[in-house]
Amino acid sequence: MPNVGAELASVPFGKMIYDMASAIARSQVALDKASIQLVKVLANTTFDYVPDVVETLMPNPRQVKGSNGQPILNSNGDPIVVTGVLVQTDVGTSFPLTLLQAGVNPTFYAFTNSTIEVKMSISSTQESSNTFSAGVSVTASADFLFASGSVTSHVNFSAANKYSYSVTGSSSMSTTLAPVPPPKNMMPRFFLVNAMDPAKVTISQS
């Protein structure tokens, strides 16, 4: 008879879990290495950051001129003056800024949930058939001086047993990879020293 408990016990759960955990650990290390490499790339990528652009609008009155280039006069004989606008642009001094400082952060990943699923199907069938037949025949003859008799018997017995047993199994492993915030120890710390007002210098960390 099939022993379901023995079949289940033969499934190498321990090895499966170890193999999966080992694969996850190796993958995690590779992912972390790639993210750390990316931190270096982002920290070494600089661009010129222009902190501000000041546009100043100033009045720019001018006379309206005709097609001959002469000023057009109104009914009182005064030149027509319109209020023009002069835009003065003052671009602040640019300074290099890394992508990390600018706000581009590397994505770190972590395996959050792992599942091992084992499915097993055990089926067993048994058929047995027995046939039995027996017969006896008796013959006798008698004469004046002689008599004879015979007894014959037969026994037929046949037995057939069919026995089948099959075990099928399948397993599946799944894991979830989710982005997580960068670990503090892997990211540089940013200190902002605000010395705009020398009398009141502030330091903040982000």
Add this chain to the structure above:
Amino acid sequence: MAMQMYMVAFNGDFSQAASRAVQHHLRQCNGFTLMVMKTGIIAAFDDGMVPIVQSHPDVKLVGGVTLSPNGFAADRLQRIFAENLARQLEVKAAE
């Protein structure tokens, strides 16, 4: 599959030809170039395309990035990304 933002770092020193080749490769992968720098490209493409993008000979590294709102120039980068993305999007007429 989802569109994500990646930093595609160049292999070796910067060259205009390599940068253009990688941008063209990204376009073939249905990706979008958000910003180009000397060390690489910030791009957006489907996460299933990462191995294909990585396979380009001028690409050294492909890594996912996010834009931190606390960054010094995050809002300006976001605007640059949006402007560059808008130039690459094809708007099709409604049928």
